[in-house]
Structures are given as structure tokens and as C-alpha cells.
Amino acid sequence: MLTDDFGRTIDYLRISVTDRCDLRCSYCIPKGFRNFEVPKNWLTFDEIKRVVTAFSKLGTRHFRLTGGEPLLRKNFTELAYDLSQITGVEDLSVTTNGTQLAKYADSLYKAGVQRLNVSLDSLRQECVEEISGCDSLNKVLTGLKVAKEVGFEKIKINMVPLPNQNINDIENMIEFCIEHHFVLRLIEAMPMGVTGQNTQYVDLQKVITELKTKFNLTPSVKVMGSGPARYWQTPNQEFSLGLITPMSQHFCATCNRVRLSVDGTLYMCLGQNNSIHLRPLLRDNCTDEELESTIKQAIKLKPEAHNFLDNPTQIIRIMSATGG
Numbered sequence: 001m002l003t004d005d006f007g008r009t010i011d012y013l014r015i016s017v018t019d020r021c022d023l024r025c026s027y028c029i030p031k032g033f034r035n036f037e038v039p040k041n042w043l044t045f046d047e048i049k050r051v052v053t054a055f056s057k058l059g060t061r062h063f064r065l066t067g068g069e070p071l072l073r074k075n076f077t078e079l080a081y082d083l084s085q086i087t088g089v090e091d092l093s094v095t096t097n098g099t100q101l102a103k104y105a106d107s108l109y110k111a112g113v114q115r116l117n118v119s120l121d122s123l124r125q126e127c128v129e130e131i132s133g134c135d136s137l138n139k140v141l142t143g144l145k146v147a148k149e150v151g152f153e154k155i156k157i158n159m160v161p162l163p164n165q166n167i168n169d170i171e172n173m174i175e176f177c178i179e180h181h182f183v184l185r186l187i188e189a190m191p192m193g194v195t196g197q198n199t200q201y202v203d204l205q206k207v208i209t210e211l212k213t214k215f216n217l218t219p220s221v222k223v224m225g226s227g228p229a230r231y232w233q234t235p236n237q238e239f240s241l242g243l244i245t246p247m248s249q250h251f252c253a254t255c256n257r258v259r260l261s262v263d264g265t266l267y268m269c270l271g272q273n274n275s276i277h278l279r280p281l282l283r284d285n286c287t288d289e290e291l292e293s294t295i296k297q298a299i300k301l302k303p304e305a306h307n308f309l310d311n312p313t314q315i316i317r318i319m320s321a322t323g324g
Contacts, residue, residue: 001058001059002055002058002059002060002295002296002299003299004299004300004302005300005302006253006302006304008253008254008255008256008302009059009256010060010256010257010258010299010302011059011060011061011062011226011256012060012061012062012063012064012226012227012256012257012258013051013052013055013060013062013063013064013257013258013259013260014063014064014066014257014258014259014260014323014324015048015051015052015063015064015065015066015259015260015323016066016067016068016070016259016260016261016262016322016323016324017042017048017065017066017067017068017070017073017076017079017262018042018067018068018069018070018072018073018262019036019037019067019068019261019262019320019321020036020067020068020069020072020320021067021068021069021072021097021320022069022072022097022099022100022134023069023097023099023132023133023134023136024132024133024134025119025121025131025132025133025160025195026130026131026132026133026162026195026199027131027160027162027189027195027196027199027319028193028195028196028318028319028320028324029195029318029319029320030193030194030195030318031133033318037261037262037263037321041262041263041264041279042262042263043260043262043263043264043278043279043282045075045078045079045082047264047279047282047283048079048083048260049079049082049083049086050282050288050291051260051264051278051282051291051295052083052086052089053086053288054288054291054292054295055295056086056087056088056089057088057288057292058292058295058296059088060088061088061089061090061091062090062091062093062226062257063083063089063091063092063093064092064093064094064095064117065079065080065083065092065093065094065095065113066094066095066323066324067095067096067262067320067323067324068262068320068324069096069097069099069100070094070095070096071094071096071099071100071101071103071104072100076104077104077107077108077111078111080092080094080108080111080112080113081110081111081112083112084111084112084113085112091114091115091226092112092113092114093113093114093115093116093117093225094108094113094115094116094117095116095117095118095119095158095324096116096117096118096119096143097118097119097132097136097140098118098119098120098136098139098140098143098144099134099136099139099140099143100143101116101118101139101140101142101143101144101146101147102139102142102143102145102146105143105146105147105149105150105152106146106150109147109150109151109152114154115152115154115155115156115225116147116152116154116155116156117155117156117157117158117185118140118143118144118147118155118156118157118158119157119158119159119160120137120140120144120157120158120159120173121159121160121162121165121166121169122137122159122165122166122169122173123137123169123172123173123176124137124166124169125137125138127165127166127169128140130165131162131165131166144180144182148180154183155182155183156182156183156184156185156225156242157173157177157182157183157184157185158185158187159173159184159185159186159187160186160187160188160189161186161187161188161202161204161207162189162199162200162202163200163202167202170186170207170211171211171214174211174215174239174241177239178234178238178239181238183224183239183240183241183242184239184240184241184242185229185241185242185243185244186204186207186241186242186243186244187244188201188202188203188204188244188245188246188247188248189201189202189247190246190247190270190271190308190319191308191312191313191315192270192271192315192317192318192319192322193315193316193317193318193319193321194316194318195318196315196318196319197312197313201247201248203247203248204243204244204245204248204249205245205248205249207243208232208241208243211232211241212232215234215239215241216234216235217232217233217234217241218232218233218235219231219232219233220232220233220237220240222237222240224240224242226256226257227244227257228244228246228251228254228255229242229243229244230242230243230245230251231243246270246271246306246308247308247309250305250306250308252304252305252306253305255269255302258298258299258302259322259323260278260323261321261322261323262323263279264277264278264279264280264282265277265278265279266278266295266298267322267323268298268299268301268302268303269302269303269306270306270315270319270322271305271306271307271308271314271315272303272306272307272314272315273314273315274301274302274303275298275301276294276297276298276301278291278294278295281294
């Protein structure tokens with residue numbers, strides 16, 4: 001297994017297949033942003049498969065495909081299928097904004113994708129448009145419906161509560177998720193790039209105090225994935241609410257993941273700049289042993305914790321450039 005200098009086992013790799021997106025969420029990509037990575041610098045599918053194979057040989061078992069919006073990458077479902085066939089890949093999931101989900105849900109399911117995380121910040125059309133820059137609500141709701149119909153049972157809704165925008169929509173979202181048997185995850189906005197730094201995060205410790213009383217929520221003992229969320233559940237265990245709290249109650253001591261950006265940069269932490277570039281190595285026809293050795297060296301660069309609170313302007317790269 002991969003272990004960093006602080007005794008944490010790194011068994012989770014998040015892979016960005018594109019930094020591009022068809023939405024412009026207010027906490028992610030700035031309006032008018034054009035500084036996307038050029039396609040010639042994207043890792044090819046064969047290069048991504050080499051990295052995943054190397055990580056799996058080193059003990060990593062959980063892999064998530066993300067972006068940007070991953071379903072915008074041509075032949076994405078073919079990549080998902082190839083990755084699902086690699087020995088050691090036990091858990092393959094996808095994070096998507098849902099706008100393309102109706103079109104690709106069936107092929108994703110058949111490709112071996114086991115879980116979906118779908119971003120949705122409100123059930124009000126005007127609010128979705130205000131946050132995402134696009135009237136995408138009906139597309140996302142249709143995509144969720146199709147995903148259930150084709151067989152996906154593990155669907156999580158990712159919601160970023162924002163003051164004066166969707167903070168009052170949380171209860172409606174909980175009721176929606178209870179009705180459709182989705183897991184809801186609330187995520188604190190992080191100061192990544194100019195958009196994140198201009199976004200005020202909602203302290204979820206205060207939010208859960210109200211929600212646990214209204215919905216009779218208790219801490220969950222169920223394992224709901226390989227990520228950092230802390231879960232609460234209803235007494236009948238039919239609904240689970242996850243909280244991802246990098247700002248109010250960080251989870252750095254148990255962090256088990258690193259991120260691979262579309263250009264082949266392996267980032268050790270969202271809130272630090274520690275990284276190593278794998279693309280030059282891959283394009284120089286490195287051996288498998290050299291690739292695995294470099295990954296091991298990279299894990300040693302993983303910092304003990306992020307620095308969002310002490311230095312909120314440190315990370316100038318936007319979330320889309322890192323991989324959500």
C-alpha cells in the first residue's frame with residue numbers, strides 16, 4: 001500500500017479527464033474563463049490507463065473519474081470500461097454535473113461504473129441558473145431519472161450551500177433525496193482560485209444542528225464510500241446525509257486521496273501546491289518500474305494539512321483545473 005510520511009494510507013485516486021465544463025458555477029469556473037488546458041497536453045486514454053495500472057499495483061483500489069465535466073470528453077465511456085477491467089480496480093465512480101447524464105447513463109452502467117455523484121445545488125430553476133450560469137435543472141433531473149432506470153443504485157447528490165442563494169433549499173433537497181432514495185452530501189465551498197476566494201462558505205456544523213432535530217438524524221456507522229464525508233442517517237436508515245467540511249472541521253488527518261489533473265499533474269492536496277508532473281515521464285516512454293517509483297516519491301510530498309484558513313489566497317488554480 002502507498003503510505004505517506006504521516007502514516008496515512010493512500011488508496012484513492014481522483015482522475016480529471018478534462019478541465020472543461022458546460023456550466024460556470026459561481027464557486028468554480030469564472031465567467032469568461034478561457035485559459036483551459038490545450039488538448040495536446042491532455043493525458044491520452046492509454047496514459048491514464050498506465051497511471052491507473054501503476055496505482056492499482058501499488059495498492060490503490062478506489063478510482064473516481066471527474067473533470068471539469070467528464071462526460072464532455074469524447075469516448076469517455078470507453079475509457080471507463082477499460083479502467084474497470086484493470087486488475088485491482090475495485091471501485092470505479094464518476095462525478096458529473098448531470099447535464100449529459102441522460103445520454104450516457106446506460107453506457108456508463110454497462111462500462112462498469114459503480115457509483116455516481118451528481119452536482120445539484122437547488123431544485124429551483126432560477127437558483128440553478130444563478131449559480132451555474134445555465135438553465136440546466138431539467139437536464140439534470142432527467143439524467144437522474146434515466147440513471148435510476150438503467151440500474152444505478154448508488155447515486156449521491158452533491159450540493160454546495162451558499163449564503164443568500166440556496167441555503168434555504170437544503171430541507172427541500174433532503175425531502176427530494178428521501179423520495180428518490182438518493183444520498184445527499186453538503187459541501188463547504190473552498191477558496192480555490194478567484195471564484196472560490198470570492199465565495200463565502202456555509203459552516204455546516206451550524207447547519208447539522210438544525211437538521212438533525214428536524215429529520216431525527218443520528219451519526220451513521222455505515223461506510224458510504226471512500227471519500228471524506230461524515231454521514232448522518234434517519235432512524236430507518238433509508239436516508240443518509242453526508243457533510244464534507246474542509247473549512248469548519250477539516251479531515252486532513254484521515255485524507256486518503258490524491259488527484260491527477262488532465263495534464264498529468266499529480267496533486268497531493270487541494271489546499272497546497274505539492275505536486276509532481278507525470279506527463280513528461282509518460283511521454284518519455286518510462287518503464288512501469290520508473291512510473292511506480294515516481295508515484296511513491298510523489299506520495300512523500302503529501303502535506304500534513306491544507307492551508308485554506310491561514311492562507312485563503314494561496315491556491316490560484318481553480319477547482320476545474322485540479323479535478324473536482
